[in-house]
Amino acid sequence: MIYRQMIGGDYSMGRPFLSRAAAVGQAxxxxxxxxxxxxxxxxxxxxPLFQNILGTRGHPDNLNAIDLLVQARIIETPHVSQITDFQSNYExxxxxxxxxxxxxxxxxxxxSMNFGGWE
Structure with a gap:
C-alpha cells in the first residue's frame, strides 16, 4: 500500500509517499x-458526524452507537486487521x-481523534 503523505492537513505533491503501516494510518x-x-x-x-454523532447526548447508549460507527469506518480501511484497546469519551x-x-x-x-469542541 502506498499513500500520499499529508502535511499541514493537505496532501503533499510529489514525494514523500507513505507505505505499509504508515500508509494505513494515513488512510x-x-x-x-x-x-x-x-x-x-x-x-x-x-x-456521519453531523447526522449521527454531534447532535446526540453523551449517554452511554449513544456513546456505544458512536463507537460502532467509528470502529466500522476504521475496520473497513484496507489492510486493517483488528482494532484493540479502544477507549472513548463523549462530553x-x-x-x-x-x-x-x-x-x-x-x-x-x-x-486517536477528537470530533467537536472547536475553539
Missing part, C-alpha cells in the same frame, strides 16, 4: 475526516477516541 485518518455528504461523487460515503458535544490498530503488515499503529 484511516482521511477516512475518518471524510464526512458523510461531503464528497459529491458518493454522498453516502463518510463518517460537551465533543467525542474523543483512541485505540491501537493492527495491520496486515504485522505492525500496530496508534490512532
Amino acid at each position: 484511516i485518518y482521511t477516512r475518518l475526516k471524510l464526512l458523510q455528504g461531503e464528497w459529491w461523487e458518493q454522498l453516502d460515503d463518510g463518517l 460537551s458535544r465533543t467525542y474523543f477516541f483512541e485505540c491501537n490498530v493492527e495491520t496486515d503488515f504485522d505492525e500496530k499503529i496508534p490512532v
